[in-house]
Amino acid sequence: MKVTHVHKDYQHIGPQLWDAIDNFETMGAYVTKGERNVIKKVEIKGEVYNIKKFKTPNAVQRLVYRYLRKSKAKRSFQYAKILTEKGINTPLPVGYVEVFVGGLKDSYYISKHVDYDFDFRVLNHNPNWPNRAEVLRQMAAFTFQLHEKEINFLDHSPGNTLINDMGDGTYDFYLIDLNRMRFEPMDFHKRMHNFRRLWLSKTMINIMAKEYARLYGKPEKETHALMTKYSRAFQKKVNSKKIRRRRRDSR
Incomplete structure (x- = not known):
């Protein structure tokens, strides 16, 4: 059928x-x-x-x-x-x-089909990407809008946001790979937890946490601390799995 x-x-x-x-x-x-x-x-x-x-x-x-x-x-x-x-x-x-x-x-x-200029992954891998800090600020604002509209994108990872440079200093963001999503109220902890899969560096968190805190009305220090906590916990978990897998494969 x-x-x-x-x-x-x-x-x-x-x-x-x-x-x-x-x-x-x-x-x-x-x-x-x-x-x-x-x-x-x-x-x-x-x-x-x-x-x-x-x-x-x-x-x-x-x-x-x-x-x-x-x-x-x-x-x-x-x-x-x-x-x-x-x-x-x-x-x-x-x-x-x-x-x-x-x-x-x-x-x-x-x-x-959507033509796009780059995806979020290039910001992870290329610290010298043109206008990188501004793209990160606008990505934080885009994520804030998701949360305000009660969208919990469970696969909010670097490859799942496509970005178009509009040529006037602004960027359009497109979500893809949509099959894991919840539509629910987003409290502060859920919001910061939702950043964890983006694999953010210290510099990226410095920029994005500051912008998100400004939009949400939370202290920057508190926002930065919680975003860092969830991001580092996720990275540690993924890296530990990779190490265990390599050990198994080498036996």
Whole structure:
């Protein structure tokens, strides 16, 4: 059984979208070809769309996604709609497809393709990135807006924010990889905890904590301390896992 859903604004290209998914292996060009998920872009009637194929779930997950939980594709589509309604940039949601063979076999999420200048990762790796401090301040303000709008983006990590330089000293931020998200009130601890996956250096925290504290009306020292606490705890946890994995692999 196949479940297909397309946004009302794109129903006129439904047949072309379903054809692209039926021929996913041979149509379009790769955007990302990872071990878990694959993204390809296709052109339909002069517009470019991204199709994300999620990793085929294991036997237990297939049943969970069939009966207990929405698929990642469906969640991505629904969360993207909520973000756009709340005024948060994300590639426009177009549709999704779920293929069931007993449980969920495959799922696909379709969105409009977005050209972007860079993602947040370059700020982690390149301290000399042009206008880096200002981008970090605006990223802190963007995250503040997420929190004010009760958006807890659980995968708020460097690769999941695309950035466009608008050429006038301002930057537009787009969220991607949306299937892990909660919509809930964000207290101060939740807000600072949400920064942990961005892998912030001391310099980055100095800049972002100051801007966030100004916007939220909290003392800079308190904001800096809590952002640092959660960031360092997360980094320590990830690094410890890597060390244990290397030790296992070397045996």
